[in-house]
Amino acid sequence: MSLIIIIGSVIVLSGLGLIFGLWLAFSEKRLAVKEDPRVEKVEEVLPGSNCGACGYPGCSGLAKAIVEGKEPPSRCPVGGDEAAKRIGDILGIEVEAEERKLAVLRCNGGNQRAKDKYEYRGIETCQAASLLGYGQKACDYACLGFGDCAQACPFDAITMSEEGLPIIDAEKCAGCGICVEICPKDVLELISRSQTIYVACNSTDAGRSVRKICKGGCIACKLCEKVCPVDAIHVEDNLARIDPEKCTACGKCVEKCPTNVIIDLRERIKDQKVSSGSGSSTADENTSS
Amino acid sequence: MATKLMVIAVSAILINNFVLTRFLGLCPYLGVSKRLDSALGMSMAVTFVMTLASAITWLIWQFLLLPTESNLIYQVAKLFGFEATPAAFDLTYLETISFILVIASFVQFVEMVIQKISPTLYSSLGIFLPLITTNCAILGVAELNTITYHYNFLESVVHGFCAGIGFTLALLLMAGIRERLEVANIPKALKGLPLAFIIAGLMSLSFLGFTGLSFVKGG
DSSP, rough: HHHHHHHHHHHHHHHHHHHHHHHHHHHHHHOOOOOOHHHHHHHHHHHOOOOTTSSSSSSHHHHHHHTTTSSGGOOTTTTTHHHHHHHHHTTTTTEEEEEEEEEEEEOOOOOHHOBBOOOOSSSSSSSHHHHTOOSBBBBTTSOOOOOOHHHOOOOOOOEETSOOOEEEEETOOOHHHHHHOOOOOOOOEEETTTTOOEEEOOOOOHHHHHHHHHHHSOOOOHHHHHHHHTSOEEETTEEEEEEEEOOOOOHHHHOOOOOOOEEHHHHHHHHHHHHTSSOOGGGGGGGOO | HOOOOOHHHHIIIIIOOOOTTTTOHHHHHSSSSSSHHHHHHHHHHHHHHHHHHHHHHHHHIIIIIISSTTOOOOOOOHTOOOOOGGGGOGGGGGGHHHHHHHHHHHHHHHHHHHHHOOOHHHHHHGGTGGGGGOOOOHHHHHIEEEEIIIOOOHHHHHHHHHHHHHHHHHHHHHHHHHHHHHHOOOGGGGGGGHHHHHHHHHHHHHGGGGGGGSSTOOO
């Protein structure tokens, strides 16, 4: 009796499957839509990490848009110059060189140097903390250190240091800008990789009030301005700003800066290599202060 | 006969509206009701699949799964001189899997057709098009036709088609409302889905009013 059921079910299901399969195979032939073969080629060139930095849900979406001409070949910030060139080859168009960028932290505070204005006990994300009076840091421009950026980074390039500041691995960073988007304090910035010196502070408060709340901030003392041989650094709105066009990366301002707020990326990368593997602690320390 | 079909039609569209009263197929109801034209495309696809799936699943149920004299496998077995009662060929437990097979095939077919004739509609429906396969409203119609109501072939097809019309009605109403809400001045916290859910609830409440419709003679 049960044998009939078994054989019956096998016959019914495989029969139905066969009929519908054949029908679908036949209609597939009849209704086939020809897709542009270049789309597939472009998709192969793209990094394939589906990070979404271009604004499309995945690399295939961008590939389609590039082939249709809606987006320039250099739209992918991760693939950068190389991908853009190869896409240009596929599509037969000239591509202007665009450099891969690097995310840097424009804050030198952390829980050692920047004071807190209150004790934050809540959801441990920068997004939540920033809703309470611009965050728990006394400085309104400061990095809050809960590591939203480290969470968001699709390339694992950001780790939180023990000081409660994100450390960005320059080798891993693809310059996609997702961390810049997600940071509620706008304290991360994409810079060109040729610019090796940057100011790790974005506070436009007066020097005296910066000094009161943070030992690592730019106090607008203008010493860098005086020491710069090529007139590339200027203090505007109480904050030193570097003109990347003029800067020759001589490093004199880095040495002179009394609060060590001007940072030479080359040295920082060297330091990272020495102490690699020790910067993986989370941002919990920040709240226990 | 005509009266019974009428009753089936009205109850599938209004009284037991698949979305608003039976709460089936809510996923596309909230997913593709943002724009009127994509909502229309979606409901046409669903109605098509529902109607055809109703017909095919009824045939499968009646002639392959049910243990009756008309069971095809029983007939073939008898032809070869196999001694058994029809009751031995009870394959009703295969109902869900074979129905889903039918539905999935139709959805694949519809997907191909839409991709061919309207690429814009294809991209605006996005993931919700292949998801018609798992739209419980369609499996629901097939199951109600066979197991619950024991409809005959014509009734099943009418029920399937009208369930699709009911789905269309709900989706189009929702899309129309949501298109207007796009430009309305509403609190920020309610923008988008939160308000859509509230509206879905209110629409469902109002459709419950149709429960009072009665088809009793002289009533």
